[in-house]
Amino acid sequence: MIRFDHVTRRYQQDGRPALDDVSIEFERGDFVFLIGASGSGKSTLLRMILREGLPQKGKITVAGQNLGLMLEKRVPDYRRSIGMVFQDFRLLPDKTVFENVAFAMRVIGAPRSSIRRRVTKVLERVNLEHLAKRYPHEISGGEQQRAAIARAIVNEPAILLADEPTGNLDPRAAEEVMKVLRWISSSGTTVIMATHDRPIVDAMRRRVVQLHRGALVRDQQRGTYDPPPGSEAWELLRGEEADAGLRASDPTPAQPSAPAEDASEAVAGPVPAEGAPERDASDEVVTGEEAQAAPEPAPEAAPESEPEAEAAPESRTQSESEPQSEPEPEPEPSAEPEAESPAPQQEESIRVVWPRRSPQDVTAEVPEPTGDFDGTELPDLGRDGFEESEHVEEEAPEPAAAEEDPELVEDDPQPPTDGAPAPAAPNRPRPQQAKKPRLDWLAHPEEDDSGGDATDEALSAEENTRRLARPASSPSDAARPQAPSSEKPTTPRPKSSASQSTYTDARRTAEQLGITRSRRGFWRRRRDG
Ligand SMILES: Nc1ncnc2c1ncn2[C@@H]1O[C@H](COP(=O)(O)OP(=O)(O)OP(=O)(O)O)[C@@H](O)[C@H]1O
Numbered sequence: 001m002i003r004f005d006h007v008t009r010r011y012q013q014d015g016r017p018a019l020d021d022v023s024i025e026f027e028r029g030d031f032v033f034l035i036g037a038s039g040s041g042k043s044t045l046l047r048m049i050l051r052e053g054l055p056q057k058g059k060i061t062v063a064g065q066n067l068g069l070m071l072e073k074r075v076p077d078y079r080r081s082i083g084m085v086f087q088d089f090r091l092l093p094d095k096t097v098f099e100n101v102a103f104a105m106r107v108i109g110a111p112r113s114s115i116r117r118r119v120t121k122v123l124e125r126v127n128l129e130h131l132a133k134r135y136p137h138e139i140s141g142g143e144q145q146r147a148a149i150a151r152a153i154v155n156e157p158a159i160l161l162a163d164e165p166t167g168n169l170d171p172r173a174a175e176e177v178m179k180v181l182r183w184i185s186s187s188g189t190t191v192i193m194a195t196h197d198r199p200i201v202d203a204m205r206r207r208v209v210q211l212h213r214g215a216l217v218r219d220q221q222r223g224t225y226d227p228p229p230g231s232e233a234w235e236l237l238r239g240e241e242a243d244a245g246l247r248a249s250d251p252t253p254a255q256p257s258a259p260a261e262d263a264s265e266a267v268a269g270p271v272p273a274e275g276a277p278e279r280d281a282s283d284e285v286v287t288g289e290e291a292q293a294a295p296e297p298a299p300e301a302a303p304e305s306e307p308e309a310e311a312a313p314e315s316r317t318q319s320e321s322e323p324q325s326e327p328e329p330e331p332e333p334s335a336e337p338e339a340e341s342p343a344p345q346q347e348e349s350i351r352v353v354w355p356r357r358s359p360q361d362v363t364a365e366v367p368e369p370t371g372d373f374d375g376t377e378l379p380d381l382g383r384d385g386f387e388e389s390e391h392v393e394e395e396a397p398e399p400a401a402a403e404e405d406p407e408l409v410e411d412d413p414q415p416p417t418d419g420a421p422a423p424a425a426p427n428r429p430r431p432q433q434a435k436k437p438r439l440d441w442l443a444h445p446e447e448d449d450s451g452g453d454a455t456d457e458a459l460s461a462e463e464n465t466r467r468l469a470r471p472a473s474s475p476s477d478a479a480r481p482q483a484p485s486s487e488k489p490t491t492p493r494p495k496s497s498a499s500q501s502t503y504t505d506a507r508r509t510a511e512q513l514g515i516t517r518s519r520r521g522f523w524r525r526r527r528d529g
Pocket residue numbers: 011012017018036037038039040041042043044045329465
């Protein structure tokens with residue numbers, strides 16, 4: 001589903017590569033921990049999947065589509081097909097939990113009835129339905145992250161990328177988040193999670209991909225945080241420690257609020273093959289090339305449910321009192337500029353199979369754009385904000401059984417959280433409408449006859465980065481609309497602070513949702529006449 005072929009990515013032409021000749025494959029339903037010391041390239045790898053920038057060398061293919069040849073106009077759609085979760089949640093502070101999740105559906109033009117149904121279902125699945133009307137500052141960090149995950153999955157992405165989603169959470173909150181991610185993976189979504197969270201990696205025993213200075217040094221099924229002693233990665237990291245007097249492997253993060261076994265016990269997830277005998281992890285260590293040669297087969301069907309809390313994992317002990325240190329990035333000899341030479345696209349089509357659900361009610365029911373907001377534009381928060389609160393106030397919380405969405409079926413995996421209501425079932429195609437998975441077009445690379453401009457893309461990525469880095473305060477904060485007097489929100493909308501600007505967060509969210517500035521500008525110009 002996702003394939004990196006000898007990918008090298010440099011941010012500066014003569015700089016050290018953030019990704020260095022990385023070849024790897026991720027299949028449907030994979031649950032992958034991406035680990036490595038700070039600066040090893042984890043976020044860069046995730047960004048490359050999102051097509052934020054293009055590699056100077058190599059090729060990235062997602063569902064048969066060479067991202068280097070993807071038409072620019074398709075990038076926003078492509079990005080919307082991928083869920084993304086960040087360490088800092090990135091919820092819109094002046095929107096309720098419900099509105100935050102609904103936002104992701106609004107930007108693709110989903111009808112309100114679908115938004116209501118789907119958001120309610122997703123919130124149930126992450127056990128947040130009782131907090132739907134709260135604002136982000138009124139819920140805990142773990143709840144905020146689950147809300148962010150709900151937003152990331154509400155459009156049913158085939159891929160979910162999570163960049164240190166537990167980085168700001170205590171072990172208990174992290175446990176809840178991991179349950180959600182595990183459940184998402186079990187429903188067929190590919191989950192790639194960059195993390196420094198040793199207890200979680202050790203507890204879950206999932207595929208571990210390790211980067212070191214941009215290079216892939218380990219791809220291990222059912223791995224632990226540290227590479228198995230004697231493995232190639234172990235030797236490499238040990239050698240660097242010896243050479244540099246530094247610890248090359250990632251240090252153990254402090255666990256101030258709970259003992260490690262708490263987290264291990266809490267997140268102890270099922271090992272992938274239920275009932276399979278324990279195998280020596282070291283047997284499974286493969287190099288990137290080996291992984292390429294023999295990719296892990298995609299699961300044919302998602303498990304119906306996952307047993308909770310398996311036996312505590314073997315905890316690897318490596319001196320945790322060692323000084324925390326990172327390898328100093330070595331200045332590389334100035335690399336000759338590597339001209340990108342996009343190979344002619346001749347990928348075999350890989351049909352994306354969506355995880356037992358379909359975004360049908362999103363794609364098929366979207367009417368022609370009407371009114372001010374047509375689903376491709378970032379709502380102008382200074383103008384009219386977002387009105388989903390009306391739905392929260394007006395709508396019955398749960399549709400009657402007879403009115404259930406026909407695409408919802410009963411055999412969904414169990415929700416990840418204890419005590420959560422029965423899960424909403426996956427979608428079924430509407431009988432009268434042709435099924436059109438949102439990534440279908442990815443299986444037709446020949447339609448992309450012009451290659452993406454790597455330079456433009458790189459510039460675009462840089463521009464994105466600059467915009468994200470701008471001070472959070474914005475004049476639009478002052479212009480934020482008040483709730484109409486007829487509406488009585490349960491709590492007043494919070495004022496944004498400089499560190500929590502709605503406008504900036506909206507822009508970041510727009511980027512996350514794949515809305516380009518140019519597209520926003522286009523619709524705004526059109527709207528303004
Ligand atoms: N926008 C950028 N411009 C220039 N260099 C960058 C940029 N983003 C990342 N880098 C560099 O690329 C390398 C890899 O960074 P990346 O963020 O991918 O690492 P990481 O493994 O995600 O780190 P962390 O665990 O701290 O998040 C680092 O050396 C970093 O300094």
